[in-house]
Amino acid sequence: MITTSSAGPPVAPRSQHMVVCGDDGLARRLAVELDAVCGETVTVVLPSRTDEHGGEIDALHRDPSSGIELLVAARPDEQALRAAGVDGAAALALTYGDDRTNMMAALLARSINPSVRLVIRMYHRERGRHLEQLLDRAVLARRSLPNAPSPGELPVDTSTTVLSDSDTAVPELVAAAALGHGHTLQVAGKVFRGVVRPAGTPPHTADLATLAVFSGTDRHDPLSEDSAETPGTDGTQLLPDTVTSYNSQFTHGRLMLEEVSADRTLEAPSDSGTIGGWLRERVAHLPWKVFVSREMTSVLGLLAAVVALLSLATWATVDGIPLWKAVYLPLLDIFTMGDPATGEPRARKFLQLIAGFTGIAILPLVVAATINATGAFRAASISHPPADDVSDHIVLVGLGKVGTRVLVRLRSAHHRVVAVERDPQARGVAVARELGVPLILEDATGPRALDLARIAQSASLLVLTSDDSANLDIVMAAREANPDVRAVMRLYDDDFAATVSLTLRASYPEALTRSRSVSSLASPAFAAAMMGRHVLGVMPVERGVLLFTSVDVAGHPALEGRSVHEAFARNEWRVLAVGPAGPGTSDRSPTGTLGGGLNLAGGTGFDWRPAHGRVLRAGDRVVLATTRRGLDVLTRESRTAPDTT
DSSP: OOEESSSOOOOOOTTTOEEEEESSSSHHHHHHIIIIIOOEEEEEEESSSHHHHHHHHHHHHSSTOOEEEEEEESSEEEEEEEETTGOOOOOOOOOSOOOOHHHHHHHHHHOOTTTTTTEEEEEHHHHHHHHHHHHHHHHHHHHHHTTTOOOSOOOOOOOOEEEEHHHHHHHHHHHHHSOOOOOOEETTTTTEEEEEEETTTTOOTEEEEEEEESSSHHHHHHHHHHSSSHHHHHHHHSSSHHHHHTTTOOOOOOEEEEOOOOOOOOOOOOOOTSSSHHHHHHHHTSSSSGGGGGHHHHHHHHHHHHHHHHHHHHHHSOOOOOOOOHHHHHHHHHHTOOOTTSSSSSHHHHHHHHHHHHHHHHHHHHHHHHHHHHHHHHHHHHBBOOOOTTSEEEEEOOOOOHHHHHHHHHHHOOOEEEEOOOOOTSHHHHHOOOOOTOEEETTTSTTTHHTTTTGGGEEEEEOOOOOOOHHHHHHHHHHOOTTEEEEEEEOOOOHHHHHHHHHHHHTTTOOEEEEOOOHHHHHHHHHHHHHHEEEEEEEETTTTTEEEEEEEEEETTTTOOOOOTTBBBBTTTEEEEEEEEOOOOOOOOOOOOTOOOOOOTTTTTTTOOOHHHHHHHHTTEEEEOOOOHHHHHHHHHHHHHHOOO
């Protein structure tokens, strides 16, 4: 059954709009991102309009200034997709929580509209890769048919992009924990961010380009979700020229693209190549102290006292016996290892009986204490607490799907990490051991885990468990131990995340606290992918938006044969980096955006400080910051360019 959010027939097919189909918060967040940030007209297909997400979308639909429409359908079958206008849509996002539902809808959509740009949420990576290849081959096969449209009649981008919301959330979680802020751009191993420089601030050596200038009141970073207010919008200009950038009229700061020097705490040089280093890595962290526990020392002390008394008695009553033998014989008797003292003096026989009865009483205690210590040793050996002198590290709580990927990303950047996980079978436990990361296998909500992780000496706390309440408890406990720790937590409910962030900032105004849902972190990446493979990232700036794109220079009259300075178009685009296009590279939208990292295909060798006189050639690829109008101009140019694929 299909219904719309208002009376009347189903939504009629429209050209060049976007469709989002889903059943959770990601669909809602994506629709809001496309509408509010990217300015797109969006039809949202949800199973219900009475639940939380459907109600919010319905409210947006009723807003005259919004371009969102709501379509209610139990599942994304052919009737629902056609009613949503997929046959005339520019892009379709499928964000259901079930991979099979997304796959079936993607195949149907490709048959309905072979030219639609598909963005698909998939949890199974390998399955997603195969689906991506299959659907892209369908487009190539259509182009090879005798009656296929000419290249100029086909859309520029009919791609299929498969994304995982957890993958797209990882880079910003890492950036927030390691760098202290999100909204990062990661290209070819480099990290960048947009930062507002107040008026009168001298240029920074890390600044690459001016992205915008503000003429209103500016006291907070307009890019930050933690900002309490934003600059005024009167006269704000995106991608201004040099004269405008330094004009006295714009007295309230400039938005700069800054190259971030990651605040990394590098590990000390390892001596694992030596035998001594190999032994230390494998045995130094083992919990040998369990063998000197109070229980074990009490039992062994009692045994030693009994042996000492029996040894003194034997030495005093048996004539001519050396002292060593006076100790040796009682030990044999206690452990029932000696021969009966049939030919010995009466005192020796009496002491042997006492030693035998003492052994019967004490040996079970010794065995029990040994077994307990061995069990504790085995359990504690799984954990690998950090050294006592570790500091300025990142405490990572939760080694599930997201936590494991965050751990790998942090270690690849050489950050010191201490992991905490309560489930020994969690997927990240083996990864932590392989990477040599200190690991504490305890419940982080308990009283010991954070202390063992040395939270008081840490720089950041990253809490990524699947329990919202537990995440909040952990952060509050960490704040008590270390009020200045940089805390980042993953919460599933968007409203709850916003409330928690505001409350913790009010309680600890000097400390940074970020609480974000995975859907809010992932939605910018899905939005960028829906806009095309050439779109790498989206940055909202007040009421406008900047798009970061990757463009091959060949076939673009506004770029090819021009210098970097001449290729600049005021309020439309600016060249940020120049590099080789390279054979076989593509403008595939990666698994991240400015709100989550991205990896530019063919990104190695990019010059992020190109000389203004450098001439752009056909073999170059450029990274551009563009406005929506600038992107439209570049897209129209590429439609008329010859197809070189």
